[in-house]
Amino acid sequence: MEKSKIKSFFSYFENKFKKKKFKLYSRSSPKNSEIKNVNTNSSSNSTSKIINYVKGLLEEHGNEIHSEFFKSPEEPAKLTIDEYGDSTWTGYGESSMSAYDTAWLAMVPNKAYKESAVAEEFSLAFPKCFKWLFDYQDEFGGWCNVRGAGAITPVLAGLSALCHFRTCSGAFFEQKLSEIGISIKQFYDVINKATEFARVTLNEWNINDIDLVGLEIIIPYHLNALKKSYPAIEFEFPEKQKLLKANERKLSLIPLEAIFKMAKMRQPISLIYSLEAFSDVIDFSRVQNEGFQALNGSYGSSAAATAAVLIHAKQWDDKAYSFLENILQVPPTRFGYVPSVSDIGIFESAWVLHSIGDLILKLKKKNITDQELFSKNMAFAQYLQAILKFQGGKIRWISWDSRIPADVDDTAVSKWIVRQFDSKSEFNLDVLMKTFYNDNHFITFPALLLLEYERAKLQGNPSITVPVITKTGLTQQVKLKQVILNVIKFLMAQRTKNFVWLDKWNKSPSYTTFKVIDILLSLISHPELLEELNLSVNELKEFCRKSIDWALNTQHEDESWGEPSSISQGNMEETSYIIRLLKTGIMNWPEDMNIHNSLRKGQNYLMSHLDEAMCDPKFFYDKQPFLWIGKQMYTVPRIIKAAMLVAAYEE
Structure with a gap:
């Protein structure tokens, strides 16, 4: 068959959306359920509550992967390849029926x-x-x-x-x-x-x-x-x-x-x-x-x-x-x-840890330490690093089936987690670039590319190059900076007339918009990139501000955002995404009281339902809309919980 047809086929069907015999779907969170309610009026008590919930979430997740997960996180990674021949492996992860x-x-x-x-x-x-x-x-x-x-x-x-x-x-x-x-x-x-x-x-x-x-x-x-x-x-x-x-x-x-x-x-x-x-x-x-x-x-x-x-x-x-x-x-x-998918394993691990990793970086900036939390997080970083090793530097979204191709989002996010928490880990962008970059755009959000670019600059090597497969099928070395510029141009061109971004895998524009705005505004610390984009800082901020205003204008009267749920005009998941968008907004418009007030209201809403969301096993099935897109709409409670917890943290 023609190469163009094969290429089109892969483009169409590329998807993410994810030892011992494990329970497939955890219907309860025993560790979280034992946590007593604390006075949420106190910032320190609120932080303590969030940290405890995070530890409970990670423990529940790790124990489902393997009973000895936190002692030897590299061991279950072996089960993701056929060579170990485990025909009883049914995967892990919590998703709706x-x-x-x-x-x-x-x-x-x-x-x-x-x-x-x-x-x-x-x-x-x-x-x-x-x-x-x-x-x-x-x-x-x-x-x-x-x-x-x-x-x-x-x-x-x-x-x-x-x-x-x-x-x-x-x-x-x-x-x-x-x-x-x-x-x-x-x-x-x-x-x-x-x-x-x-x-x-x-x-x-x-x-x-x-x-x-x-x-x-x-x-x-x-x-x-x-x-x-x-x-x-x-x-x-x-x-x-x-x-x-x-x-x-x-x-x-x-x-x-x-x-x-x-x-x-x-x-x-x-x-x-x-x-x-x-x-x-x-x-x-x-x-x-x-x-x-x-x-x-x-x-x-x-x-x-x-x-x-x-x-x-x-x-x-x-x-x-x-x-x-x-x-x-x-x-x-x-x-x-x-x-819809009997195993969302690696997808769940990567996206839970993406949010939790973001939270831990924020805690470290405030010199807040919790060794148990950091240790559990490190175990997952080691697990993902081992999976990357066993699967040749690019990973699938499900844990056990090697017949499913590598997924760019889960690969990039996993590499980001490993790189943030184990800077000495072996890392090579080449596999990622050859597999997922098409000489125009990188088929995911470019946070990992910016992270590597920053590291290269600190090491005095801003002209670092990566291999790119051109349209003619030839491989040539291209400056990483140019790849990033191409990706940024592509992202900016994808904004809708409502000043938001849409995603194939999540129905909510808030999910994609907060991620894109975070990436774009991070360019302020890279003036050389803005210069090549022919953008001033003010022009970039003006471009991004329209999305911030969209968030301010779409908050419901009950202080939530998003599609209606059975408990509110909006829902916890989309509210969490918008809160993270507004946190980025405050960093860039620190004097704007409209952002401060909207953020405060949103966090109040989140905290008022946090215990119920973390402890009621039916909460994300009976009380919240299904926003993730597969063959039908579905929900992924652990990933949403992780997003909620990082949003609830008061910086």
Whole structure:
């Protein structure tokens, strides 16, 4: 296939979004729950509370990775590569359950039907997932308790599961339903309600509303499957032709034969994560090999992708079935039985420690020391350093599956953490640049690049160079300074007309905006870079101030920010991001009382709900919106908790 097609394929499917047998999802925080409430009116008491919560969060997280994590953090890093051959490894990390993936498991037939295709022998491999669709349909008619674009993939997958059951059971439909404990009336009540909700939602949908992972592939697949099912369900909606054209374009960019060749050579492939979307264009028997399937039986760390192989491949897959059985060992929730990603391990570790590392640097500036906290933080730095070593300097967002390609954000953030807390660690930008820089922009936020540039300047080597692969495929040495300038220009050009930045992996503009503004304003300490950008300090500040004013103008009356939650006009996650944005604002406009007042109110709001957020295991599932973007919207409680704690700290 043409190189351009292969390149386009990787561009489209690049995604992040993540020993002994571990619990997959921690539903409680025992260490945090034991912390008694302290008087938050005292700054020192507030700092002490935050430090205790951070230590509890790190201990909970580390113990889930490995029972001896804090004694030997390098040891579990070995389990991230196949050479150690741990087929029982199911990963770690806490994320919300997925109605979309649960619906896929609800379609998996039993082994006997798979081998005979006789309707009389039809039954479900995971009947409790099918039953979940009846027990947990929400008031709207979907399965994720929200309206709008974020509800589309779960409701279409749920409908597909219902129709698949009707099609496979044939003349034995009523009998097979009865065996699961569902009446005919229940079945048609649920399917009719879901169909109407899907119809209304699709009619109101603007395809640009939200960029769900692989939506141009996943949604058309389900629309087609429903059209061919019994009963047949067909949807017409304003954006349909636009969606189908996008689907045709994306499929034309995916070199399937080249992908099979890559799998044969054991080269990582992003497509595995969304494998189910190709159920009608791929012979799934061709993916039943070690090039696609992880040691533990999963495909792409995805319950949906793994279920699709069991449904569509000609041969039954015992390893895939066992994997799904293993990750089903959680109680059902109103959001499903299984998560979108069964393992968000390295993603969670990197982003928890990114926030915690920022907090520790702030504590050190104030000469506040806590050896237990610093020791736990250092253990994670050593863990990430070991992972970088075992994975050749670039890491994935999930812990165990080497079939998933390296991820730029998690690689860069992990390197930042290691570099901040172990300055003597081995470090080489070359791998990062060759893998993730395209001669125009670095495919992540450039904090790591600036950190290395600062170090080079201190060492008297501001002209440090890095290898860059040009558009012609040649490698040439380019000054790191020029790479940074290119990235800054790219970032500044991406600002929206509302003075914010948007991100593919988090719905909230506050998430990306606070990170970009922090980077841009840090350029004030690099006048030589501003000169090359033809920007004065005042011009840079004027550019950034518009985003600060956006934050000041969007604070709710109850002192929060963001989408509504069940406890507030806004929510804790977005409020935390805006607080960090305003902290950067105060550093640059120290006399501006509007920023001070807004920040104080925001921190009051954060502190008033901090204990509940840290101690209630259901808080981020029942009381806060899901803002992270995957195949459906999801939440990552530990990452949000870490962001809250650094925001709550009063500098």
